[in-house]
Structure formats: C-alpha cells, structure tokens
Amino acid sequence: xxxxxxxxxxxxxxxxxxxxxxxxxxxxxxxxxxxxxxxxxxxxxxxxxxxxxxxxxxxxxxxxxxxxxxxxxxxxxxxxxxxxxxxxxxxxxxxxxxxxxxxxxxxxxxxxxxxxxxxxxxxxxxxxxxxxxxxxxxxxxxxxxxxxxxxxxxxxxxxxxxxxxxxxxxxxxxxxxxxxxxxxxxxxxxxxxxxxxxxxxxxxxxxxxxxxxxxxxxxxxxxxxxxxxxxxxxxxxxxxxxxxxxxxxxxxxxxxxxxx
Numbered sequence: 669x670x671x672x673x674x675x676x677x678x679x680x681x682x683x684x685x686x687x688x689x690x691x692x693x694x695x696x697x698x699x700x701x702x703x704x705x706x707x708x709x710x711x712x713x714x715x716x717x718x719x720x721x722x723x724x725x726x727x728x729x730x731x732x733x734x735x736x737x738x739x740x741x742x743x744x745x746x747x748x749x750x751x752x753x754x755x756x757x758x759x760x761x762x763x764x765x766x767x768x769x770x771x772x773x774x775x776x777x778x779x780x781x782x783x784x785x786x787x788x789x790x791x792x793x794x795x796x797x798x799x800x801x802x803x804x805x806x807x808x809x810x811x812x813x814x815x816x817x818x819x820x821x822x823x824x825x826x827x828x829x830x831x832x833x834x835x836x837x838x839x840x841x842x843x844x845x846x847x848x849x850x851x852x853x854x855x856x857x858x859x860x861x862x863x864x865x866x867x868x869x870x871x872x873x874x875x876x877x878x879x880x881x882x883x884x885x886x887x888x889x890x891x892x893x894x895x896x897x898x899x900x901x902x903x904x905x906x907x908x909x910x911x912x913x914x915x916x917x918x919x920x921x922x923x924x925x926x927x928x
Contacts, residue, residue: 719791719817722760722776728837729763730909732772741911742840744900749802749875750838755779762801764792764809764819765833767916768826775819777834781810788812791819795859799876801834801841802901808859808878813885813892820881823892824848829923831912832877832896839903842910843877843896844918844926850883851891858893874898897926 723729755761762777780786781793792811799805811820826832826845834841851858859878862870875898882888899922902910912918 719775719819722790723763723774726760726763726776726837728835728904729776730765730774730835730913732765732774735909735914736907739914740906740908741914742902742905742908744842745839745902749841749898749901750903751800751803752836752838754796754800757796758785758790760790761794762834762836765835765913766826766830767833767913768830769822775811775817777809788815791817798859798878799861799872801836802839802875802898804875805861805872806859806863806876806878807834808880810880813881813883813888820879820892821885823879823881823894824883826879826894829918831899831910831916831918832879832894833910833913834877837904839901840910841901842899842912844899844923845894845896846926848892848894851893853889853891855891858891858895863895899923899926 723731752761757780758778760776760778764773764775764777766773775791777792777794778786778790779794779796781795786793787810792809795808795810798808801807811823812818813820813823826848828845828847830845832843832845834843849858857864857866857868859880860866860868860870861872863876863878877896877898879894879896881892883890883892899918
C-alpha cells in the first residue's frame with residue numbers, strides 16, 4: 669500500500685466534511701464572481717446598446733454621433749413653453765443630454781420609475797405625477813448609478829450652471845443646474861412640486877428639474893439629488909440644436925435671475 673493510499677484511508681470524517689465545504693465555498697465564490705461581472709459590467713453593455721437603439725427609434729431625437737461638423741443653433745423662444753400631457757406608463761417620450769457627461773451622452777426618458785420595467789430596461793424614468801418638460805412645477809427623473817447602463821453614474825460631477833437638456837418631439841427644454849444635496853432614501857419631498865415641501869401644499873411658480881439617483885455609488889443607502897431650473901425652450905427647427913448642447917456652457921447673462 670502506498671503512502672498516499674494510507675493517508676487517504678486515515679482521513680477523518682471531519683476532514684472530509686471540511687474538504688466538501690471548501691469545495692462548495694469555492695464553487696459559490698465562482699458563481700458570485702460571475703454574477704458580479706454580469707451585474708456590474710454586462711448589464712451596462714446591454715442597456716447602453718438598447719438605449720442607443722431606443723433613441724434612434726424615436727425618429728425625432730437628436731443623435732450625437734450624427735451631429736454635423738458645423739451645427740446650427742436654435743433661437744430661444746419668447747413664448748411660454750409647450751408642455752405635453754403626461755403619457756401612459758412605459759411610454760418613452762423624451763431624451764436627455766448632459767454635456768458634462770460626455771459629447772455622446774443621449775438617453776431616453778420613460779414614464780414611470782419602476783425598477784424592473786423602466787430603470788432596468790429603459791434607463792431613465794419620470795416620476796409619475798410630476799411636471800412634464802417645461803411645465804410649472806418639478807420635472808423629476810431617476811436613473812441608476814452603477815448598473816443597467818448607469819445613466820446617472822456621474823451625477824455628482826454636475827456643477828452649478830451646467831446645462832441639462834431635454835428634448836421631446838415638440839421642442840427643446842434647456843435647464844441649468846442650481847444645487848445638489850444628499851438625502852435619505854425615503855425622503856420624497858425633493859420631487860414635490862416645490863422641492864423640499866414636506867406638506868405638499870406650496871404652489872409651484874417655477875419650471876424646475878430634479879434628477880435623483882443612489883448614493884454612495886457602491887452602497888446605495890441615500891439619494892443624490894440635483895436640482896435645475898428652466899432657462900429657455902425652443903420649438904423644433906430642422907436640424908438646429910441648443911448651443912449649450914455643443915458648447916456645454918451658457919452665454920454670459922443667460923443665467924441672470926436663475927435661483928440656486
């Protein structure tokens with residue numbers, strides 16, 4: 669009998685159990701690692717591809733990759749913004765452009781904020797019952813920060829005065845970032861018609877934007893909030909786009925009167 673065979677025969681039941689448990693833990697570790705790869709990487713790849721197709725499928729949406737070398741700019745309208753009616757759940761009705769997030773950033777906005785049917789599949793969701801783009805009140809939207817395309821991954825990089833641009837089939841709505849804050853996960857008053865109104869009784873007078881996402885990035889126990897205010901809107905005019913979409917900044921004087 670060889671030495672190896674004698675050692676095998678002398679292996680105790682406890683040793684066998686330890687060995688089996690070790691093998692199980694190794695297997696679970698591999699499965700967990702594959703899950704993390706899928707959750708943190710592959711969902712982003714799939715969602716980014718799907719969202720790019722969604723933008724293209726709208727027909728009227730601006731696609732950064734097709735931008736002309738010398739774009740023409742829209743003239744801000746002097747009339748009250750055209751405000752669409754709130755659509756049915758799961759309807760994709762707008763696109764979002766944030767120059768601070770990159771020249772190629774273009775994401776769709778869909779009605780609802782359900783995780784499974786909107787945030788995990790469509791990208792950015794519109795809080796039901798909040799204002800529509802350009803409307804008086806609070807146009808409030810939400811998006812993931814780490815998975816499923818992570819449309820708001822860099823939400824903490826936004827600075828006061830940055831343009832945040834929304835496009836619908838009826839026009840362009842150009843907002844400026846006014847402030848940001850971190851709140852509790854269940855703190856919902858920031859998406860109220862008047863952000864921060866805990867009573868829900870204040871009457872809105874401004875045309876506002878609120879972006880919400882999880883915080884911190886890898887431990888989503890709070891919400892990261894960014895507020896903005898409408899600077900101007902413009903109806904569609906061929907292939908013309910807001911100047912801020914290209915330059916990433918507002919011209920001098922355009923933010924006069926914007927609160928923050």
